[in-house]
Amino acid sequence: MPINDFHQPEVLLSKEMIHDRVLELARQISRAYDGVEPVYLLGVLRGSFIFIADLARELTVPRSVDFIALSSYETGTTSSGAVRLMLDVRTPLRGKHVLIVEDIVDTGYTLDYLLKTLRAREPASIKTCVLLQKPDRLQVPTTIDYLGFTIPDKWVVGYGLDYEDKFRALPYIGTVEP
Numbered sequence: 445m446p447i448n449d450f451h452q453p454e455v456l457l458s459k460e461m462i463h464d465r466v467l468e469l470a471r472q473i474s475r476a477y478d479g480v481e482p483v484y485l486l487g488v489l490r491g492s493f494i495f496i497a498d499l500a501r502e503l504t505v506p507r508s509v510d511f512i513a514l515s516s517y518e519t520g521t522t523s524s525g526a527v528r529l530m531l532d533v534r535t536p537l538r539g540k541h542v543l544i545v546e547d548i549v550d551t552g553y554t555l556d557y558l559l560k561t562l563r564a565r566e567p568a569s570i571k572t573c574v575l576l577q578k579p580d581r582l583q584v585p586t587t588i589d590y591l592g593f594t595i596p597d598k599w600v601v602g603y604g605l606d607y608e609d610k611f612r613a614l615p616y617i618g619t620v621e622p
């Protein structure tokens with residue numbers, strides 16, 4: 445049966461589990477950036493929009509929020525590893541304390557590309573905060589400084605993540621089987 449908007453994905457991470465983890469990540473990040481402020485939160489569209497909204501509101505250090513959009517070329521169902529910048533940040537990153545906020549690291553190509561591209565712009569520091577990682581799918585080593593959860597290799601939706609642009613607004617993270 446095709447997956448439609450009314451399909452109810454199986455719960456992998458409940459709303460409460462996500463909330464507790466985001467709070468803990470925000471505490472860790474606030475401690476780390478205390479005195480190093482402000483943090484330049486850089487969300488990767490579109491999947492991170494809910495995560496960054498929640499994280500930004502829980503931080504206790506000064507922060508600003510910006511977004512970047514990327515597109516990855518796919519061959520069939522697998523990522524080819526080629527990533528293209530679709531929307532850039534609004535201000536130069538030189539001298540800023542950048543924290544990349546991602547919903548998920550799958551193959552790692554996107555985060556690897558971002559780190560290489562943004563490091564060249566000479567920020568004061570650059571770190572990564574990722575809600576989900578699928579270790580079984582990793583193709584390139586990446587540095588995740590703040591990680592929410594490691595998850596199995598399943599298609600996950602909700603809390604910003606989609607399947608064919610559906611389910612992004614689900615309050616929990618669930619799995620679907622396309």
Ligand code: PRP
Nearest residue numbers: 489490491547548549550551552553554
């Ligand atoms: C997802 C996710 C990451 C990327 C991770 O974005 O938000 O940016 O894939 O995959 P990788 O580790 O294999 O590179 P997607 O291309 O699905 O776009 P979206 O965020 O707009 O849904």
